[in-house]
Amino acid sequence: MSFSKMSxxxxxxxxxxxxxSWHxxxxxxxxYSEESKYQRIDVVEFEDLGRGLVLDGKVQSALYDEFIYHESLVHPALIAHGKPERVLIIGGGEGATAREALKHKSVREVIMVDLDEAVVNASKKYLPEMGADAFSDPRFKLVVGDGRKYVEAAWGEFDAIIIDATDPMEGGPASLLYTVEFYRAVKNAMRPGGVMVTQAANTSDALDVMASIHKTISTVFKVTRPYSAYVTSYDAPWGFIFASDSADPKAIPPSDVDSKIAANVKGSLKYYDGETHVHMFSLPKNVREAFASAKRIATDREPPSVRLPSEHPLG
Amino acid sequence: MSFSKMSxxxxxxxxxxxxxSWHxxxxxxxxYSEESKYQRIDVVEFEDLGRGLVLDGKVQSALYDEFIYHESLVHPALIAHGKPERVLIIGGGEGATAREALKHKSVREVIMVDLDEAVVNASKKYLPEMGADAFSDPRFKLVVGDGRKYVEAAWGEFDAIIIDATDPMEGGPASLLYTVEFYRAVKNAMRPGGVMVTQAANTSDALDVMASIHKTISTVFKVTRPYSAYVTSYDAPWGFIFASDSADPKAIPPSDVDSKIAANVKGSLKYYDGETHVHMFSLPKNVREAFASAKRIATDREPPSVRLPSEHPLG
Amino acid sequence: MSFSKMSxxxxxxxxxxxxxSWHxxxxxxxxYSEESKYQRIDVVEFEDLGRGLVLDGKVQSALYDEFIYHESLVHPALIAHGKPERVLIIGGGEGATAREALKHKSVREVIMVDLDEAVVNASKKYLPEMGADAFSDPRFKLVVGDGRKYVEAAWGEFDAIIIDATDPMEGGPASLLYTVEFYRAVKNAMRPGGVMVTQAANTSDALDVMASIHKTISTVFKVTRPYSAYVTSYDAPWGFIFASDSADPKAIPPSDVDSKIAANVKGSLKYYDGETHVHMFSLPKNVREAFASAKRIATDREPPSVRLPSEHPLG
Amino acid sequence: MSFSKMSxxxxxxxxxxxxxSWHxxxxxxxxYSEESKYQRIDVVEFEDLGRGLVLDGKVQSALYDEFIYHESLVHPALIAHGKPERVLIIGGGEGATAREALKHKSVREVIMVDLDEAVVNASKKYLPEMGADAFSDPRFKLVVGDGRKYVEAAWGEFDAIIIDATDPMEGGPASLLYTVEFYRAVKNAMRPGGVMVTQAANTSDALDVMASIHKTISTVFKVTRPYSAYVTSYDAPWGFIFASDSADPKAIPPSDVDSKIAANVKGSLKYYDGETHVHMFSLPKNVREAFASAKRIATDREPPSVRLPSEHPLG
Known part of the structure; x- marks a missing residue:
């Protein structure tokens, strides 16, 4: 690209x-560029990332590498569960999280609860690759509404609960999807042997937020496993936290991950396999130390918060 | 606006x-954001300039101050003519140049020749304030086509020819609207007593381009008058060149400008009046010296060119 | 310049x-890049403007076009006075304002009062072209200190007082150099026939600030004349206000300006002459209307303020 | 930080x-900001990364996280070797690579060959934390000169050769530190049991460059192991390639890594340990596939090249 084209x-x-610090x-x-009831929504073609979804000025996912984020969010938890049938997704408007969950042969129902129908509609129209066949899969059901309330109303219903919400921002609607009260409701909503996973900020500039979410979840579930996957669109190793009362993905040898994928997952994966699994669940020393020293348990009264940019520790 | 909103x-x-050097x-x-046959067209709401038209990454006009550019382009020439009846506009897709020309009571016909119908349509739909009533005025006629060819086919037809084209860029279609051959055709297309005016880069970083255009025109017409008006949207005093074989706007005293406006122009003007006229036609010493020392006459074989950014004299 | 060099x-x-809106x-x-007692000071070589001085992130002057600002600030007032002997400069740390004042043959003393000696020293070392011979001229005297206090202590001492301060910013030290109390002190500090001039924001995005400064000065002096000169380094037609109880630059015909320059000024000017004078003192209609409708008189209790960027009228 | 401070x-x-795509x-x-014989050198205090070194517009290392890059570059190779005595560093001007190598108790000599003494001197003066005690350690020796020539002149001399050069850019001096001819010379310069490691672009936007370097090295050494570590300062998982004819870091169990660090390394490490080792040497599926399909062997006649930005695959 010449400067003249750039110009x-x-x-x-x-x-x-x-x-x-800006990208x-x-x-x-x-x-597409609209203000919905909840947020500003843009669908744009980035020069470097291809077509992608932006909410309130933050890149949510782009065709260039959304597979990394969505495979990392979905498969470790479902593989760890072993035979998930009923899956609940909180958020996930693009449909790509549902797309990955539906690849598991054992899955009989995927319910996706998203607050903002405008995001779902814009994604269907302008990012059809994200949802792929998910939206028309008979096992899929969309509920437009409040994910927190939906979880609180569910008792013993789901094998896997996947939280694919926006980051917890002060005063933002997603804050209450990262508190101890919410995680207790998630546990109640699970069937025996149930697993949960949530996106959880990152191990770079928001490591302390991730550590606080991990600490919070660890007061509710017996097993909690933080892990990460680098996503170019986010300029950072993205963070995830798996939790359950029994299943432990870190204990699964890589060869078992490979054979379980072969047996249970329809279609091929581009990012996740046994060695990727080892990579993601082995965290660097400085990251592990941040988890070990985290003390703050997030509650509805004091939810976690990705710092306002003006309070950035380095800024 | 807080940083958080900015973010x-x-x-x-x-x-x-x-x-x-970027703004x-x-x-x-x-x-609106589309690639037409000729250029990239964006209509956006700028935070600082309001709604505006952008072609190939360059702001063309914005509601905040388009009146300055369009009044400066149109009125000095029509006032200098005295009683224009038939007006030709080359370019002018937004319709604002036509809007100003149609304010002159003597005008019976305005023909606007623009290459890119997509610009006209986007302006009508998303920038209706620009054209105002021009597009529906019975005296107005739109021709979609090549302005150079249109002028070459016209003989002794117009009292005023207004060139409202994009800047001459190397290889761009507007280059041939700034050459000596074109200005000769413009002269041929005029009725006796006819006047022309062209936008002509600016007196800041493109002063030498403006000086070259002035030099070129001065080989064709007896009277040439460069003038300028600062336009915030362009970050510069925008340049214009008036030319004719008889009329001379610089010779009109400011009080006469005011009385001619009162007599001939319907509706009020926001920028142009007698004192503005004096301001515009009196140029600073360093600017006048650049005109005096310009040597280059632009021809079809060697058209003028707003430097490629990579050849910027200061860059 | 290729993209690779830019990179x-x-x-x-x-x-x-x-x-x-950023440049x-x-x-x-x-x-040079230091934090002085009063402000952040940077001297840098801009790709587009050459070497220049930046205070608190705002370009103050650059070699590319500082002559436009400094000639416009100094010469109209000294020409209007006719025979200035004692000149006071408030601010002016680069030395360029003194340089222009010392060109007037009648001038016997120039006193420059600047708050921040670090600015003066950085300018002498890294921008020697700005001060040229001013700092070593026997007629020149530097006082490091508070300009407001200096003016208040002076009674009937100066033929011309030139205020070359930074913009009035909320809480900034220069705010009190733009209030009615200050202008009264300026008047007291003048000899009979004295003149003053101040830089005064701009006629683009800070037109209302300029209008308020003009309104304030007009309550103290019989003659006040706003004028402007486009400076590329500031991306705007910069504003100035002349005031006196007798002299009136706008009444001087351009030919008289030229002959006075020839008689009184040593060395040649690059920007200012008779026609430039007409250009600067004739203001466009919309600018004049802003002056006519200004109501706010700035006082020490309510000084004027270039809006914080967050309160920008267009932002 | 408020917007006003930012401004x-x-x-x-x-x-x-x-x-x-810009950061x-x-x-x-x-x-510090100078043009040396070889490159532009800046030492600045970043708001987000602390003090850091920038060469030709690229961040080389910053206090915020240089430990991640330098520990990752040095320790896996030296631990894999077991008992390195003589270590050669090509590049490494800041001194931090030497600092890490000197932590190994067995090391008796570290020779650092850097082309640009200006980088070494600026680092010593403005980034003393980087070199720490390395520059005054009696085991350390600085050679200012051409690393490629130095390696070619060395025969069977080093236990470990660490290549800490800038990225291979077209026409840049570091290009010839990434070719098959150079790696053969590296092998010749090794003692029996010797190991080498090189920084090698990244697994994000320069994955194909890393894959090509890996492919090239694999034609010279029996064991080659690519690995990565995310460095916030680089916005990417940084790439490294280990090579030897015998030692294989990937075969070392994490508990052995921990016990070897305890036994051989003086002082504590902040990033590298057994689990970090597993994380670094287990690469995601898509990254491994890029290595598997790489075909290009870089030679002196056709060196590898981090694409000019204008040839970016996504740009």
Whole structure:
């Protein structure tokens, strides 16, 4: 790309990591740009990441590497469970989390509860690759509504609960999807042998948020396993936390992961396999130390919060 | 606006003045973003300039101050003519140039020749304030086509010819609207007493381009008058060149400008009047010296060119 | 400049006009970067403007076009006075304002009062072209100290008082150099026939600040004349206000300006002459209307303020 | 940090990953900014990364997380060797690579060959934490010169050769530190049982470069092991390639890594330990597939090249 082409482009997206750290990305085309009841929604074609979804100025997922995020979120938990039948997804508007869950042969029902129907509709129209066949799969059901309330109303119903919400921001609607009260409700909503997994900030500039979420979950479940996967679209090793009262993904040898994928998963995976599993669940020393020293348990009265950019520890 | 709001915005427009001088503007909303046969067209709501039209990454006009550009382009020439009846506009897709021309009571016909119908249609739909009633005025006629060819086919037909084209860029279609051959055709297309005016880069970083255009025109017409008006949307005093074989706007005293406006122009003007006229036609010493020393006459074989950003004299 | 060179550069200066309007400039070299007692001071080589001084992130002057600002600030007032002998400069740390004042043959003493000696020293060392011979001229005297207090202590001493301070910012030290109490002290500090001039924001995004400064001064002096000069380094037509109880620059015909320059000024000027004078003192209609409708008189209790970027009218 | 503080800052560093993907970082202070014989060198205080070294616009290392890069580069190779005595470092100007190597009790000599003495001197003065005691350690020796030539002149001399050069860029001096001819020379320069390690681009946007380097090395050594460590300063999982004819770090169980560190390394490590080792040497599926399918062997005639930004696969 010559400078002259760059100059004609004009349109850019700036993601502010903090007031003094920004990622600027060229935008080739804007497909959709609206303010919904809950947030600003943009679907754009990034020069470097391909088509992607942006909510309130934060890249949510892009065709270039959404497979890394979605495979990492879904498969370790479902493989650890062994035979999930009923899966609940909180958030996940693009449909890609459902797409991955539906690859598991044992799954008979996937219920996705998302607050913002506008995100689902924009994704269906402008990012059909994300949901792929999920939206038309007879095992799939969309509920537009409050994920927290949905979980609280469910008792002993799900084998796996996957929390694919936006980051907890102060005053944001997703804050209450990261508190001890919520995780207790998640546990109540599970069938025996149930597993949960949540996206959980990252191991780079938001490591303390991830550590606090981990600490909070560990007061509710017997087994909690933080893990990470680098996603170029997020410029960071993205964080996830698995939890259950019995299953433990870290104890599964890589060869078993490979054979379970072969037996239970329809279609091929691009990111996740036995060795990837080992990579994700082995965390570097400094990251583990942050988990070990975390003390803060997030509650509905004091939810966790990805720092406002103005309070960034380095900013 | 708090930093947190700024952070949620995400969408920005970057106008590259040179590789090392850029203007970054926040975008509140994107109304239209398409690639036409000729150029990339964006209609966006800038945070600082309001709704505006962008072609190939360059701001063309914005509601905040388009009146300055369009009044400066149109009125000095029509006032200098005295009683224009038939007006030709080359370019002018937004319709605002036509809007100003149609304010002159003597005008019986305005023909606007624009290459790119997509610009006209996007302006009508998303920038209706620009054209206002021009598009439905019975005196107005739109021709979609090549302005150069249109002028070449016209003989002794127009009292005023207004060239409202994009900047001459190397290889761009507008280059041939700034050459000596074109200006000769413009002269041929005029009725006796006819006047022309063209936008002509600016007196800041493109002063030498403006000087070259002025030099070129001065080989064809007896009277040529460069003038300028600062337009915030362009970050510069925008340049214009008036030419004719008889009329001379600089010779009109400011009080006469005021009385001619009162007599001939319907509706009120926000920028142009007698004192503004004096301001525009009196140029600073360093600017006048650049005109005096310009030597290059632009021809079809060697058209003028707003430097590629990579050849910027300061860059 | 190829993209590859641009990529190697790395260093940029961003001037925030508002949270959503920024000018980004490449920096070839950094000569000086310190935090003084009063402000952050940077002397850098801009790719587009040459070497320049930056205070608290705002470009103050650059070699590319500082002559436009400094000639516009100094000469109209001294020409209007006719025979200035004692000149007081408030601010002016680079020395360029003194340099221009010392060109007037009648001038016998120039006293420059600047708050921040670090600015003066950095300018002498890294921007010697700005002060030129001023700092070593026997007629020149530097006082490091508070300009407001200096003016208040002076009674009937100066023929011309030139205020070359930074913009009035909320809580900034320069705020009290733009209030009615200050202008009264300026008047007291003048000899009979004395004149003053102040820089005064701009006629673009800070037009209302300029109008308020003008309104304030007009309550103290019989003659006040706002004028402007476009400075590329500031991306705007910069504003100035002349005031006196007798002299009136706008009444001087351009030919008289030229002959007075020839008689009184040593060395040649690059920007200012008779026609430039007409250009500067004739203001566009919308700018004049802003002056006419200004009501706010700035006082020590309610000083004027260039809006915090977060309160920008367009932002 | 409020917007007002951000606005006063002014100074930013932009790292261009491609023409349409940039990381912008606020700079609190500039310590050093010079053009050496070989490159532009800046030492700055980043708002988000602390003090750091920038060469030709690319962040080389910053106090915030240089320990991750330098521990990852040095320790796996030295631990895999078992008892390194003579260590050669190519590049490594900051001194931090030497600092880590000197922590190994068995090491009796570290020779560091860096092309640009200006980098070494700026690091010593402005980044003393990087070299720590290395520069004054009696076992340490600095050679200013061409690393490639130094290696070619050495026969059977080193237990470990650590290549800490800048990325291979087209026409850059480091290109010839990534070719098959160079790796053959490295092998010749080793004692029996010798090991080498090189930094090798990253597993994100430069995965194909890393794969090509790996492919090239694998034609020279019996054992080659690519691995990665996420470094916030680089926005990516940084790549390294270990090679030897006998030692294999991937075969060392994590508990052995821990006991070897305890026995052989003086002082504590912040990033590297047994579990980190597992994390680094287990690579995700898509990354492994890129290594498996790499075909290009880099030679002196066709060296590898981190794509010019203008040739970025996504740009």
């Amino acid at each position: 004609k482009l004009g349109s850019y997206f700036i993601e502010f990591i903090s007031p003094t 600027v990305r060229g935008v080739r085309k804007i497909y | 949620k915005l995400g969408s920005y427009f970057i106008e590259f003045i040179s590789p090392t 970054v503007r926040g975008v509140r909303k994107i109304y | 190697k550069l790395g260093s940029y200066f961003i001037e925030f006009i508002s949270p959503t 980004v400039r490449g920096v070839r070299k950094i000569y | 006063k800052l002014g100074s930013y560093f932009i790292e261009f990953i491609s023409p349409t 912008v970082r606020g700079v609190r202070k500039i310590y």
